[in-house]
Amino acid sequence: xxxxxxxxxxAIGGVAGASGLGGFPGIWVKGGTALxxxxxxPVGVLFSQTGAVAVVESTLHDACMMAIEEINDSGGxxxxxxxxxxxxxASDPATFSDRANRLVRRDRVxxxxxxYTSASRQAVxxxxxxxxxLYWYPTLYEGRECSRNVMYGGAVPNQQQQEFVPWLKENxxxxxxxLGNDYVYPREENNVCRKILGDxxxxxxxxxxxxxxxxxxxxxxxxxxREEPDVIFCTLVGDSDVAFQREYRSAGLDPERMPVASLTxxxxxxxxxxxxxxxxHFSSAPYFMGHDSPENERFVEAxxxxxxxxxVTHFVNEAAYFQVYQFKAALEALGDAEVTPAAIRDAAxxxxxxxxxxxxxxxxxxxxxxxxxxxxxxxxxxxxxxxESSERVAPEPYWAxxxxxxxxEGLQQA
Amino acid sequence: MNKGFTVDCIGYALFAAFVLxxxxxxxxxxxxxxxxxxxxxALGVVAAAxxxxxGTAGILNLGQALTxxxxxxxxxxxxxxxxxxSQPGGMPDFMVWTNVESLPWxxxxxxxxxxxxxxxxxxxVIVAGLLGMFMFRGRITGVFVAIITLSLMLAVQxxxxxxxxxxxxxxxxxxxxxxxxxxxxxxxxxxxFYYLAAGCLLAVLALGLVLIRxxxxxxxxxxxxxxxxxxxxxxxxxxxxxxxxxxxxxMAGVAGMLYCLVLEFASPTYMGLSLSLAMVIWxxxxxxxxxxxxxxxxxxxxxxxxxxxxxxFDQWTLMLGxxxxxxxxxxxxxxxxxxxxxxxxxxxxxxxxxxxAAGAGKVVPPTGVASEGKTD
Numbered sequence: 149x150x151x152x153x154x155x156x157x158x159a160i161g162g163v164a165g166a167s168g169l170g171g172f173p174g175i176w177v178k179g180g181t182a183l184x185x186x187x188x189x190p191v192g193v194l195f196s197q198t199g200a201v202a203v204v205e206s207t208l209h210d211a212c213m214m215a216i217e218e219i220n221d222s223g224g225x226x227x228x229x230x231x232x233x234x235x236x237x238a239s240d241p242a243t244f245s246d247r248a249n250r251l252v253r254r255d256r257v258x259x260x261x262x263x264y265t266s267a268s269r270q271a272v273x274x275x276x277x278x279x280x281x282l283y284w285y286p287t288l289y290e291g292r293e294c295s296r297n298v299m300y301g302g303a304v305p306n307q308q309q310q311e312f313v314p315w316l317k318e319n320x321x322x323x324x325x326x327l328g329n330d331y332v333y334p335r336e337e338n339n340v341c342r343k344i345l346g347d348x349x350x351x352x353x354x355x356x357x358x359x360x361x362x363x364x365x366x367x368x369x370x371x372x373x374r375e376e377p378d379v380i381f382c383t384l385v386g387d388s389d390v391a392f393q394r395e396y397r398s399a400g401l402d403p404e405r406m407p408v409a410s411l412t413x414x415x416x417x418x419x420x421x422x423x424x425x426x427x428x429h430f431s432s433a434p435y436f437m438g439h440d441s442p443e444n445e446r447f448v449e450a451x452x453x454x455x456x457x458x459x460v461t462h463f464v465n466e467a468a469y470f471q472v473y474q475f476k477a478a479l480e481a482l483g484d485a486e487v488t489p490a491a492i493r494d495a496a497x498x499x500x501x502x503x504x505x506x507x508x509x510x511x512x513x514x515x516x517x518x519x520x521x522x523x524x525x526x527x528x529x530x531x532x533x534x535x536e537s538s539e540r541v542a543p544e545p546y547w548a549x550x551x552x553x554x555x556x557e558g559l560q561q562a
Numbered sequence: 563m564n565k566g567f568t569v570d571c572i573g574y575a576l577f578a579a580f581v582l583x584x585x586x587x588x589x590x591x592x593x594x595x596x597x598x599x600x601x602x603x604a605l606g607v608v609a610a611a612x613x614x615x616x617g618t619a620g621i622l623n624l625g626q627a628l629t630x631x632x633x634x635x636x637x638x639x640x641x642x643x644x645x646x647x648s649q650p651g652g653m654p655d656f657m658v659w660t661n662v663e664s665l666p667w668x669x670x671x672x673x674x675x676x677x678x679x680x681x682x683x684x685x686x687v688i689v690a691g692l693l694g695m696f697m698f699r700g701r702i703t704g705v706f707v708a709i710i711t712l713s714l715m716l717a718v719q720x721x722x723x724x725x726x727x728x729x730x731x732x733x734x735x736x737x738x739x740x741x742x743x744x745x746x747x748x749x750x751x752x753x754x755f756y757y758l759a760a761g762c763l764l765a766v767l768a769l770g771l772v773l774i775r776x777x778x779x780x781x782x783x784x785x786x787x788x789x790x791x792x793x794x795x796x797x798x799x800x801x802x803x804x805x806x807x808x809x810x811x812x813m814a815g816v817a818g819m820l821y822c823l824v825l826e827f828a829s830p831t832y833m834g835l836s837l838s839l840a841m842v843i844w845x846x847x848x849x850x851x852x853x854x855x856x857x858x859x860x861x862x863x864x865x866x867x868x869x870x871x872x873x874x875f876d877q878w879t880l881m882l883g884x885x886x887x888x889x890x891x892x893x894x895x896x897x898x899x900x901x902x903x904x905x906x907x908x909x910x911x912x913x914x915x916x917x918x919a920a921g922a923g924k925v926v927p928p929t930g931v932a933s934e935g936k937t938d
Contacts (some may be wrong), residue, residue, distance in 0.1 A: 241829045253594035272738040274826035330724055331732040
């Protein structure tokens with residue numbers, strides 16, 4: 149894409165290529181001099197565009213690139229252009245690690261925007277922590293992490309659940325059936341859900357995990373029939389979520405009596421499920437495409453114009469978008485001071501930005517204060533926002549664990 | 563046999579010079595590239611492991627990533643315990659999260675480095691030994707071996723993903739401490755670490771060559787050509803096959819340990835389908851008949867992957883695919899076949915020269931050795 153100017157194709161000869169590049173201006177030559185020589189600001193863009201999770205992750209790439217180009221088109225950051233170094237880690241953790249290394253150590257980027265899955269974030273962590281670089285991670289995740297080198301733009305469990313679960317109990321009843329894929333994210337979310345239900349007098353009738361990619365739910369459906377829960381609290385992801393919702397519909401279950409309440413289902417999953425099968429069910433997220441705000445109108449309009457009117461925006465690519473603007477705000481706050489990853493991080497804390505979802509703020513613990521919403525899916529594939537939280541909700545990645553708190557000094561144990 | 567040995571030695575020496583001198587020089591001894599190249603060396607080791615059983619004995623192991631992955635998990639468990647020493651009970655964080663009460667018994671031995679290093683080789687050997695005994699005593703061959711090895715790998719991968727309280731699950735084992743070797747805290751971006759990886763690669767290849775050139779190696783080649791006839795001669799075919807299968811597992815275990823050190827985490831994708839099939843491709847590209855050529859294939863393909871992904875952001879996977887198809891179509895014996903063919907042509911020509919020269923009563927020019935050297 150933008151970055152790999154084809155001139156470098158001449159360098160394919162490897163070592164011999166170096167001499168071939170001699171005639172080009174310094175900006176073409178890779179390495180640590182880019183920042184000083186050109187005044188550009190090198191940033192890494194590390195989202196999978198091929199492989200298993202590319203369907204979702206490439207939309208994060210698109211949103212991130214859109215923000216970068218918008219910033220450059222409007223004159224850059226104090227006259228300096230963002231110079232994106234784009235990599236495709238192909239949904240593979242080992243490749244994530246390798247490409248992150250390339251960005252941090254060779255291309256000397258001052259920040260990386262990247263990744264969707266927890267596994268890929270974990271793969272990149274040793275690289276950014278080892279070099280004290282900064283990783284802007286836009287996805288909701290399970291919490292219980294407190295790195296000083298990651299800017300977490302997505303929701304942690306307390307932000308999605310502390311209003312959602314009591315609201316569900318009030319409207320449908322307190323008997324929850326917890327259903328998720330078997331990995332760390334659903335288990336953590338369910339730990340939090342159990343704790344909230346315990347506090348408000350609800351109960352868990354069953355907690356069930358299916359393997360990743362599992363797509364046959366007839367036995368799960370018959371267990372659900374038998375238990376007759378009030379709410380199916382769902383943390384299935386990707387194909388499993390799609391398959392489950394379709395089987396739910398063909399089994400003839402009624403969303404008004406037994407709705408699926410999801411923490412992971414966005415416009416992307418709903419378009420795969422089909423609007424009719426998803427209609428009437430609920431999701432909790434800081435952002436829905438149908439959210440009504442001038443910033444969101446602009447964002448959606450620009451996104452569809454650029455990538456096609458059949459595309460959707462959702463709560464992860466919205467974060468991928470606004471994180472680039474948070475980065476910009478941090479650089480502006482830095483002014484003439486030296487641009488290093490650590491300086492950017494320190495300047496970013498406390499900054500506010502008017503994102504499509506509302507005004508977000510970066511906490512001292514590097515997570516983001518967000519605006520949780522409860523949406524009900526409609527047959528056109530969009531969510532109708534039923535409840536908006538009245539204030540920004542603070543991120544507490546260790547919310548369910550007493551005595552542990554993530555602060556600006558890292559994790560504190562009481 | 564003798565000539566083959568000479569070719570081996572020269573090929574090995576050239577390969578060693580390439581790995582020890584040329585590769586670090588090519589990247590200007592820079593930390594990032596040395597780290598990447600150390601990763602390629604680790605993958606070279608596992609490509610050689612594939613070739614050892616496939617090229618020598620005709621056993622195609624599609625599940626080579628199983629023993630590779632075991633090696634990486636063994637190393638990761640040791641480094642994770644080191645990193646968790648300050649935690650209550652020395653428990654890794656993911657165990658605390660999944661409400662595991664105490665450290666499982668099979669984690670205990672990995673507190674010790676010597677036991678870890680031994681386990682990184684021996685656990686793969688035991689796994690392969692048991693599987694080999696079961697398969698080869700049952701006279702399972704060919705595509706059925708491929709299917710069994712592949713299925714076992716996927717089963718173990720699934721188990722690792724599901725037992726996240728013991729294994730770290732989908733995310734694998736992350737946040738590791740650096741390895742400490744005789745008081746040296748290993749920096750994986752340094753020249754010494756690169757040479758550690760290169761040393762492992764060369765040592766493993768040397769041992770592999772010894773096995774191939776031993777009497778057992780001769781029997782194995784005979785088995786590849788006609789197992790029934792070897793059996794009639796009274797050899798215990800299953801035993802020889804199990805030996806080479808286990809030796810290949812040991813090599814993969816070493817490779818896995820190195821790989822975990824380079825990347826600083828272990829992941830269930832290390833025993834994934836795509837990586838395992840890629841290993842077979844590397845061996846095929848290099849040439850399965852020679853473990854040195856296969857190692858070169860592993861290193862070369864991964865260097866090409868790194869280079870192509872850098873230059874052609876959008877099309878590199880496509881280009882790699884085209885290269886693989888071309889190799890299979892036009893070079894079924896891999897690069898080794900190309901070089902071997904060239905060597906044979908050259909030696910046929912020098913042979914003719916030699917005859918002429920002998921006829922004229924002159925001294926034979928020593929071109930034979932030089933040309934053999936170039937061709938391997």
